[in-house]
Amino acid sequence: MFKDITLGQYYKTDSVIHMLDPRVKLAGTLIYIITLFLGKSFFMFIPAAVFLVSMIILSKVPVSYVLRGIKPIIPLIIISSVFNLILTPGNVLVGFWIINITSEGIYMAVFMIVRLLLLITGASILTLTTTPTKLTDGMEMGLRFLKVFKVPVHEIAMMMSIALRFIPILVEETDKIKKAQMARGADFESGNIFKRAKAMIPLLVPLFVSAFRRAGDLAMAMEARCYHGSEGRTRMKPLIYARRDYIAYAIVLGYLGLMIVMAVFGV
Amino acid sequence: MELKTQNLVYEYDSGTDYAKRALDGVDITIGKNEFIGLIGHTGSGKSTLIQHLNGLLKATEGQVLWNGRDIYSAGFDRRELRGHVGLVFQYPEYQLFETTVLKDVCFGPKNRGLSEEDAICRAREALTLTGIDEKYYESSPFDLSGGQKRRVAIAGVLAMQPEILILDEPTAGLDPGGRDEILGRVAGIQRETGSTVILVSHSMDDIAEYVDRIIVIDKGCIAFDDVPVRVFSHVEELEKMGLSAPQITYVMHTLKNAGFNVDTDAITVKEAVDSIMGQIRPHF
Numbered sequence: 001m002f003k004d005i006t007l008g009q010y011y012k013t014d015s016v017i018h019m020l021d022p023r024v025k026l027a028g029t030l031i032y033i034i035t036l037f038l039g040k041s042f043f044m045f046i047p048a049a050v051f052l053v054s055m056i057i058l059s060k061v062p063v064s065y066v067l068r069g070i071k072p073i074i075p076l077i078i079i080s081s082v083f084n085l086i087l088t089p090g091n092v093l094v095g096f097w098i099i100n101i102t103s104e105g106i107y108m109a110v111f112m113i114v115r116l117l118l119l120i121t122g123a124s125i126l127t128l129t130t131t132p133t134k135l136t137d138g139m140e141m142g143l144r145f146l147k148v149f150k151v152p153v154h155e156i157a158m159m160m161s162i163a164l165r166f167i168p169i170l171v172e173e174t175d176k177i178k179k180a181q182m183a184r185g186a187d188f189e190s191g192n193i194f195k196r197a198k199a200m201i202p203l204l205v206p207l208f209v210s211a212f213r214r215a216g217d218l219a220m221a222m223e224a225r226c227y228h229g230s231e232g233r234t235r236m237k238p239l240i241y242a243r244r245d246y247i248a249y250a251i252v253l254g255y256l257g258l259m260i261v262m263a264v265f266g267v
Numbered sequence: 268m269e270l271k272t273q274n275l276v277y278e279y280d281s282g283t284d285y286a287k288r289a290l291d292g293v294d295i296t297i298g299k300n301e302f303i304g305l306i307g308h309t310g311s312g313k314s315t316l317i318q319h320l321n322g323l324l325k326a327t328e329g330q331v332l333w334n335g336r337d338i339y340s341a342g343f344d345r346r347e348l349r350g351h352v353g354l355v356f357q358y359p360e361y362q363l364f365e366t367t368v369l370k371d372v373c374f375g376p377k378n379r380g381l382s383e384e385d386a387i388c389r390a391r392e393a394l395t396l397t398g399i400d401e402k403y404y405e406s407s408p409f410d411l412s413g414g415q416k417r418r419v420a421i422a423g424v425l426a427m428q429p430e431i432l433i434l435d436e437p438t439a440g441l442d443p444g445g446r447d448e449i450l451g452r453v454a455g456i457q458r459e460t461g462s463t464v465i466l467v468s469h470s471m472d473d474i475a476e477y478v479d480r481i482i483v484i485d486k487g488c489i490a491f492d493d494v495p496v497r498v499f500s501h502v503e504e505l506e507k508m509g510l511s512a513p514q515i516t517y518v519m520h521t522l523k524n525a526g527f528n529v530d531t532d533a534i535t536v537k538e539a540v541d542s543i544m545g546q547i548r549p550h551f
């Protein structure tokens with residue numbers, strides 16, 4: 001179970017998209033998301049959809065995996081489309097009590113659904129093809145310029161990787177402690193919400209104790225190896241752009257240009 | 268009282284690409300007043316097996332029978348079973364959570380529905396059996412030493428007065444002194460309460476002295492299930508499984524090969540000494 005959490009949604013296979021530098025993928029995803037908000041007409045979604053589908057095909061990730069990422073946001077989609085449906089003023093089609101469904105409302109609702117679907121699917125392509133470690137690496141390198149403004153970019157990235165690293169450990173630990181307390185007759189499943197919350201104490205106290213212990217141990221181990229933050233620190237696997245990364249940038253910029261032109265001419 | 272497994276199979280992450288068969292057709296029967304050692308190389312499935320004995324894991328195939336009743340059948344109270352089959356996990360000190368030692372040990376008995384007084388009474392008994400001095404009863408369990416914490420955690424399960432007490436590697440990470448202390452206490456508990464104890468370990472030296480039955484598990488299958496002497500006679504097979512006979516067995520075999528007529532069935536150091544002395548004395 002915890003294997004899923006470690007890798008996020010990462011789908012392991014070898015494709016061009018998997019091999020791209022994480023910085024390219026981060027920038028590409030950001031640009032893609034921005035373009036979804038450039039226009040107000042459905043025509044804008046055609047190049048976006050073409051772009052997205054080509055990425056999916058290139059990434060070799062099975063469509064079923066890609067669609068899985070949509071599942072958790074279905075409630076969000078439903079809520080936002082209901083609001084759009086009933087709160088958009090305009091030409092009333094059906095009206096009863098205080099609820100008016102307008103043709104503009106229907107248009108807006110469908111428009112938002114398409115936009116959200118494109119957005120989430122695009123974002124999940126990023127996480128499906130990039131491991132969390134590479135993502136944090138990419139973010140650290142990509143945001144390095146913020147150091148000028150005294151933002152501790154390296155430290156933040158290190159915290160993120162450590163947090164990610166600890167998730168599976170803590171999940172495993174939770175499972176162990178839970179079982180140990182169940183062996184002592186603890187009951188986590190029955191009772192009302194208050195009883196259940198109280199039943200969590202025997203689980204949470206040892207979990208926190210061990211989390212702090214591990215954090216202390218890790219800090220000690222890092223200091224013992226002379227870790228001292230980003231100053232003068234080099235990387236074992238430095239991120240270096242390859243030719244394919246420049247080509248990818250060119251494609252993304254081409255796509256961005258097309259979308260801007262379409263938005264400007266109001267297609 | 269009888270606990271029995273029939274063709275027990277367990278797969279981790281069953282049905283996924285990561286599926287891993289940890290138990291592969293285990294049949295064992297555990298009766299009254301036994302002292303059993305469960306031995307296997309790391310990853311052989313010991314911890315997985317014992318978690319079936321109190322119903323924490325649900326078998327992929329096969330059955331676990333408690334007094335003839337299938338513990339996975341509908342209507343069987345597995346929480347109740349956990350009071351009869353007490354399981355102490357590896358590194359049990361990480362499960363302590365209460366503000367005082369006494370309260371922590373009371374957690375188990377209270378979950379079995381005992382009153383405050385009865386729970387305290389049992390907790391005191393259990394703490395005495397594990398050798399925790401009364402002066403620690405009101406201190407925080409987090410302030411104790413590693414070995415003391417572990418004994419408190421064992422008392423936490425013991426206080427439920429289980430008929431079968433299972434300890435998963437109770438000596439892991441302790442120094443020889445702490446190891447002998449714990450094993451001695453466990454042997455004492457077995458003698459005094461007359462309950463069945465299953466001691467899980469990967470070291471023969473740890474358990475050879477104490478137990479009167481050894482179950483050897485290898486890659487999820489039961490390899491041997493016999494009295495210690497007969498299990499140790501399969502030295503070569505044991506070594507293939509990454510195990511070994513107690514060191515003293517090797518000493519005795521070496522002596523025997525060197526021409527001394529010593530007893531190669533000796534398991535404890537004391538038996539070995541007696542046997543060797545018996546050979547040497549006549550020469551003086």
Ligand SMILES: Nc1ncnc2c1ncn2[C@@H]1O[C@H](COP(=O)(O)OP(=O)(O)OP(=O)(O)O)[C@@H](O)[C@H]1O
Nearest residue numbers: 279287289307308309310311312313314315316469
């Ligand atoms: N939570 C888990 N998920 C997946 N596989 C597991 C899990 N726990 C154990 N396994 C696998 O099951 C097999 C048996 O593990 P088990 O913990 O029962 O071994 P063990 O005999 O207790 O070993 P040790 O002496 O190291 O405690 C191992 O190969 C292990 O990799």
Ligand SMILES: [Mg+2]
Nearest residue numbers: 313314357435
């Ligand atoms: Mg184990």
